[in-house]
Amino acid sequence: xxxTDISAFFCPTRIHMGVGAHARIADILRAHGCxxxxxxxxxxxxxxxxxxxxxxxxxxxxxxxxxxxxIEPDPSAATVERAFAACKAHQADMLLAIGGGSTMDVAKAxxxxxxxxxxxxxxxxxxxxxxxxxxxxxIPTTAGTGSEVSGSCVITDTQRNLKMxxxxxxxxxxxxxxLDPLALCSMPAHVAAHSGLDAFVHAFESYISRQxxxxxxxxxxxxxxxxAGGIRPFVANRGNLQAGLDMLCGSALxxxxxxxxxxxxxxxxxxxxxxxxxxxxxxxxALCLPHVARFNLQADPGKFxxxxxxxxxxxxxxxxxxxAARAVQAIDALCADLGIPPRLRDAGVDExxxxxxxxxxxxxxxxxxxxxxTTAADFLAxxxxxx
Numbered sequence: 001x002x003x004t005d006i007s008a009f010f011c012p013t014r015i016h017m018g019v020g021a022h023a024r025i026a027d028i029l030r031a032h033g034c035x036x037x038x039x040x041x042x043x044x045x046x047x048x049x050x051x052x053x054x055x056x057x058x059x060x061x062x063x064x065x066x067x068x069x070x071i072e073p074d075p076s077a078a079t080v081e082r083a084f085a086a087c088k089a090h091q092a093d094m095l096l097a098i099g100g101g102s103t104m105d106v107a108k109a110x111x112x113x114x115x116x117x118x119x120x121x122x123x124x125x126x127x128x129x130x131x132x133x134x135x136x137x138x139i140p141t142t143a144g145t146g147s148e149v150s151g152s153c154v155i156t157d158t159q160r161n162l163k164m165x166x167x168x169x170x171x172x173x174x175x176x177x178x179l180d181p182l183a184l185c186s187m188p189a190h191v192a193a194h195s196g197l198d199a200f201v202h203a204f205e206s207y208i209s210r211q212x213x214x215x216x217x218x219x220x221x222x223x224x225x226x227x228a229g230g231i232r233p234f235v236a237n238r239g240n241l242q243a244g245l246d247m248l249c250g251s252a253l254x255x256x257x258x259x260x261x262x263x264x265x266x267x268x269x270x271x272x273x274x275x276x277x278x279x280x281x282x283x284x285x286a287l288c289l290p291h292v293a294r295f296n297l298q299a300d301p302g303k304f305x306x307x308x309x310x311x312x313x314x315x316x317x318x319x320x321x322x323x324a325a326r327a328v329q330a331i332d333a334l335c336a337d338l339g340i341p342p343r344l345r346d347a348g349v350d351e352x353x354x355x356x357x358x359x360x361x362x363x364x365x366x367x368x369x370x371x372x373x374t375t376a377a378d379f380l381a382x383x384x385x386x387x
């Protein structure tokens with residue numbers, strides 16, 4: 001950040017964190033006087049212990065809940081319309097989302113429509129609605145997206161074949177985030193690895209972003225420490241509650257920051273890898289991460305050296321570039337330890353599509369955020385290196 005730059009930082013979401021933090025729902029519902037609740041939940045959680053705890057809590061509070069679980073990855077506007085119809089029919093005055101980023105995005109969209117009406121398409125863009133959304137409690141069951149603290153949601157318009165980004169600061173004050181590692185215990189190991197690396201990439205790219213500032217730097221460095229230190233034991237055992245809490249807090253910190261700094265080439269490339277080859281967002285990020293890290297290192301070796309320290313590397317006495325290189329080595333080791341395929345081809349990516357994806361990346365204009373200027377030719381070289 002230059003002396004002449006003007007920057008800002010904003011995070012009004014109230015966060016409750018710790019083992020058993022979900023019990024705070026009772027106090028929150030009472031404070032809002034909630035009697036009729038719309039409950040969006042991942043279908044895979046419906047038979048689980050954590051969801052059973054939530055239902056018992058709602059029953060004890062005398063809160064009537066309508067449950068909506070028909071939510072696909074990258075949820076569509078049609079899903080939002082069906083969910084909103086259920087919410088409206090129930091006359092819900094508050095929402096609770098339990099799940100990953102897709103579930104939380106649907107809940108956010110329904111909260112907007114609940115007070116503003118219309119279709120979710122009407123609010124595509126930045127600050128396109130004027131009435132605060134319905135109050136929303138978000139409980140992440142993956143430690144990756146940071147959606148529980150971000151002021152945005154992404155909904156797919158299947159007719160135009162594009163993802164609509166709806167961003168508004170008012171999405172934050174209406175929300176409470178609950179970070180409870182008990183919600184993570186049933187997550188499969190590969191989902192824990194992919195979502196955890198998604199959170200790592202959020203913190204990594206936000207930290208080296210051209211839009212970073214001293215506050216986001218502090219937030220992201222601690223996020224990197226928590227995630228790098230917790231992800232291996234967490235993937236090995238999702239019942240490790242300390243590691244789970246570290247992952248949740250690291251993911252939330254990164255989610256707070258990247259909404260203000262933007263992201264870089266990893267996310268740019270992963271957008272098209274995931275869309276073209278139907279790979280999860282976290283896996284798509286992980287496949288691209290080591291190659292983009294090498295490419296970006298020379299743009300800010302000082303920050304890469306601090307990333308190495310945050311990841312637990314010993315860099316005392318090393319020249320700055322040597323210390324910076326340790327960060328890339330640590331990222332390579334992290335991806336290998338978590339079972340990420342070493343090459344795009346190993347994940348089913350077709351070499352014939354690389355040039356097309358590189359052209360799309362070049363047009364996406366991530367140079368606003370990525371620390372090293374990147375052309376379409378650079379993206380092709382990155383894809384070929386990853387392939």
